[in-house]
Amino acid sequence: xxxxxxxxxxxxLLLTPFLLLAFAVFYGLYLVERRDLHASISAQHHxxxxxxxxxxxxxxxxxxxxxxxxxxxxxxxAWSHSPSESVRQTLAEDFINFMRRYPDYDxxxxxxxxxxxxxxxxxxxxxxxxxSQADLQDKSxxxxxxxxxxLPPGGVYASPLDLNVENGVISQPLKPMLRIAKAIYVEGRxxxxxILNLQGQRLLSQLxxxxxxxxxxxxxxxxxxxxxxxSPDLEWTFxxxxxxxINLLSEYPELANAFDANTTTTVETGxxxxxxxxxxxxxxxxxxxxxxxxxxxxxxxxxFDATLKSYVYNLLQAFAAVAVLIVITCTLIIKxxxxxxxxxxxxxxxxxxxxxLLESAPDAIITLDESRVVRMANSMALATTGQALSxxxxxxxxxxxxPDQMPALQRAIxxxxxxxxxxxxxxxxxxxxxxxxxxxxxxxxxxxGEQGLVTCILRDIxxxxxxDAKVQSLNHSLQKRSRDLESSNAELxxxxxxxxxxxxxxxxxxxxxxxxxxxxxxxxxxxxxQHRLQRxxxxxxxxxxLIDDMLNLSRVSRTEVxxxxxxxxxxxxxxxxxxxxxxPKTNAxxxxxxxxxxxxxxxxxxxxxxxxLENAWKFTxxxxxxxxxxxxxxxxxxxxxxYCVSDNGAGFNMxxxxxxxxxxxxxxxxxxxxxxxxxxxxxxxxxxxxxxxIWAKGEEGHGASFHFTLGESV
Amino acid sequence: xxxxxxxxxxxxxxxxxxxxxxxxxxxxxxxxxVARDGVQALDYLFGRGEYQGREVADxxxxxxxDLNLPKIDGLxxxxxxREDQRTCLQPVAILTSSIEDEDRIKGYExxxxxxxxxxxxxxxxxxxAGQLGLYWLLLNQQPxxxxx
Numbered sequence: 001x002x003x004x005x006x007x008x009x010x011x012x013l014l015l016t017p018f019l020l021l022a023f024a025v026f027y028g029l030y031l032v033e034r035r036d037l038h039a040s041i042s043a044q045h046h047x048x049x050x051x052x053x054x055x056x057x058x059x060x061x062x063x064x065x066x067x068x069x070x071x072x073x074x075x076x077x078a079w080s081h082s083p084s085e086s087v088r089q090t091l092a093e094d095f096i097n098f099m100r101r102y103p104d105y106d107x108x109x110x111x112x113x114x115x116x117x118x119x120x121x122x123x124x125x126x127x128x129x130x131x132s133q134a135d136l137q138d139k140s141x142x143x144x145x146x147x148x149x150x151l152p153p154g155g156v157y158a159s160p161l162d163l164n165v166e167n168g169v170i171s172q173p174l175k176p177m178l179r180i181a182k183a184i185y186v187e188g189r190x191x192x193x194x195i196l197n198l199q200g201q202r203l204l205s206q207l208x209x210x211x212x213x214x215x216x217x218x219x220x221x222x223x224x225x226x227x228x229x230x231s232p233d234l235e236w237t238f239x240x241x242x243x244x245x246i247n248l249l250s251e252y253p254e255l256a257n258a259f260d261a262n263t264t265t266t267v268e269t270g271x272x273x274x275x276x277x278x279x280x281x282x283x284x285x286x287x288x289x290x291x292x293x294x295x296x297x298x299x300x301x302x303x304f305d306a307t308l309k310s311y312v313y314n315l316l317q318a319f320a321a322v323a324v325l326i327v328i329t330c331t332l333i334i335k336x337x338x339x340x341x342x343x344x345x346x347x348x349x350x351x352x353x354x355x356x357l358l359e360s361a362p363d364a365i366i367t368l369d370e371s372r373v374v375r376m377a378n379s380m381a382l383a384t385t386g387q388a389l390s391x392x393x394x395x396x397x398x399x400x401x402x403p404d405q406m407p408a409l410q411r412a413i414x415x416x417x418x419x420x421x422x423x424x425x426x427x428x429x430x431x432x433x434x435x436x437x438x439x440x441x442x443x444x445x446x447x448x449g450e451q452g453l454v455t456c457i458l459r460d461i462x463x464x465x466x467x468d469a470k471v472q473s474l475n476h477s478l479q480k481r482s483r484d485l486e487s488s489n490a491e492l493x494x495x496x497x498x499x500x501x502x503x504x505x506x507x508x509x510x511x512x513x514x515x516x517x518x519x520x521x522x523x524x525x526x527x528x529x530q531h532r533l534q535r536x537x538x539x540x541x542x543x544x545x546l547i548d549d550m551l552n553l554s555r556v557s558r559t560e561v562x563x564x565x566x567x568x569x570x571x572x573x574x575x576x577x578x579x580x581x582x583x584p585k586t587n588a589x590x591x592x593x594x595x596x597x598x599x600x601x602x603x604x605x606x607x608x609x610x611x612x613l614e615n616a617w618k619f620t621x622x623x624x625x626x627x628x629x630x631x632x633x634x635x636x637x638x639x640x641x642x643y644c645v646s647d648n649g650a651g652f653n654m655x656x657x658x659x660x661x662x663x664x665x666x667x668x669x670x671x672x673x674x675x676x677x678x679x680x681x682x683x684x685x686x687x688x689x690x691x692x693x694i695w696a697k698g699e700e701g702h703g704a705s706f707h708f709t710l711g712e713s714v
Numbered sequence: 715x716x717x718x719x720x721x722x723x724x725x726x727x728x729x730x731x732x733x734x735x736x737x738x739x740x741x742x743x744x745x746x747x748v749a750r751d752g753v754q755a756l757d758y759l760f761g762r763g764e765y766q767g768r769e770v771a772d773x774x775x776x777x778x779x780d781l782n783l784p785k786i787d788g789l790x791x792x793x794x795x796r797e798d799q800r801t802c803l804q805p806v807a808i809l810t811s812s813i814e815d816e817d818r819i820k821g822y823e824x825x826x827x828x829x830x831x832x833x834x835x836x837x838x839x840x841x842x843a844g845q846l847g848l849y850w851l852l853l854n855q856q857p858x859x860x861x862x
Binding site for chain 1: 726728729731732735736781782810811812813814815832833834835836837839
């Protein structure tokens, strides 16, 4: 969902600087802590180094004093002057006493001028022990003897600190040793030397004592070899020809620069923190050359890591808490922003919906302010007026309405403007760009929002006007036609009336006077004259019937159909009874299907049924066994009920079927079957007025059947 | 008791003669006063105009009234007869050629006592005239005369 993604991005953008800032703060804290740690470790290094340096210098210095002391022993001098067993004994005792006091020493020996041990005291696990004479050795072949032999009177020789070698083999366990010797001269003659072996371990233990879990103390000699180092493998490597490539710089080349410096230096490398202190000109010098040792305090990076780890852990916890706080805060902000954003979007959406509604409206819509200036117009408004948007917007509406329309329009706008519930609709005209006018319907309503704003919806009613005019003219002609019809109807009625009255009156006179003439003067006329008078009467009576039938037909035409429920069977029975009375048929079979119902105008239907039954009556007049049937039949072709009046009378030729229902058309000789030829026309008129249909089937000499429907009641 | 007069209101002289013949054919010998238009008929009934001074209370036994009349038509004549207290009970039979429903309805509405159509067949006419005379002159009991 792009919506959510967008907000995640916003959240991320907001979060990142805060988180980075928090991270920077915590990282700063970490750096400060780390620097403090370094500083404190470095300070410790310095303190420890200072302490160690003093210790070392003191021990070494004391060695010189001790050798002086031993050389100045009276027993030692006596032994030099005049060696005797007793003197030797005394000397040995003095040496033992000395060693008991200073257990740091491993051996005290007196070598005579030939390098032969004469007195030797060994420190055997803390116990000073005189070595028997048989075990005394000749040391004249040892490297140091060469140097001792070359010493001037009072000269002191000191060896490097190295491993003890017995009988040409490095003693195991390793026994670091520093030998200091003083040559003894008597009256300018070399008598021998006192050699004091200082246990290197005693010296180194001073450094080892400074070792803690924070720091390791190393001791490196002037050539850069470890005497006390990170591991036993790396120590004393100069003692073995195959290990001489191993030294401090081979393991920590990054210390090369610091190694040269004479002052105390702190160096930090990937391995850890080093503090190097140079112990220059340590006494006694190595065989007359300066003794420069270095003490190195080392704290491994791992220690810092381990120490800082818990701090970092705490920092991380704090950071996590702060981060969570930041995330929550930012989320809240975004959410708030999001809801604002949602509202904004909603507003944009509804604005765009409104806009599209406005633009899709089929009418021109403009909004006007109080001074009738166009503030908004949809595209239909532009299309209708033919104006450009720039020509319409912020211009008074006089631009699009002709001056003579303005007063009414102004009144309407003022009316709507002052009454917020008011809507005014008026017909007016629009002034087109080309100066022409089109009729419009203007619907003016308050626009809502700002006071005095009104919305004006303009609908082009050119077509409507044209339609109206058309409808009006149609209406006119219809009205005229209706008037014409009415007057022709009235004429027809007047005609019928006069037919009824005025045409019948002379007929009555013809018939009446012929009759009286026959009755009163018949004797004076011959048979031929009487016959002619009879013919006059017959013709007059026939014309009377003709007139009556025509009147009937015309009345049927003029009558409005008023439907009601009709019992057709009862009506037919009634007519049959009537006919039986008028001209009885004794041998006839007349069947009326009971229960026939229909929706029809009763009086019109009666006229139709009467005519049909009269016809059936008439045309079965010469049939031996007349049969007349009235029934309702079912037909698939017709939706409404089909009624049928059939007889077995004279029938008709189907060829003339079409003529049957035409007025004054007759298919039979008037002498056989008298009639006017209007009956069936009247029936057809009745059925047509009901919206029904009538048709006939027949065969000459075999009867006829008339079918009709009564249409649908509306 | 005075003789029962028949007032025939008929403008067509043929019809007048035929009616008189038909009455005669039925041996109805009552005096027949003929009015040839609506005005004459009303003058007779109300004792005015040429019938000035005629006793209005002596009303005819029956008025045979045609509808299609000059000056005042038959229905108007009937209306005036019924409106006037003196003649409102006057038996009036409409005798006309018209078989228009409207005429029949109006006639009865205005208080015609019967509506008879003049048939073309004279024999039929004689029969109708006979029945009319028999009924109105012999069978029907006249309303009592009123004192004004």
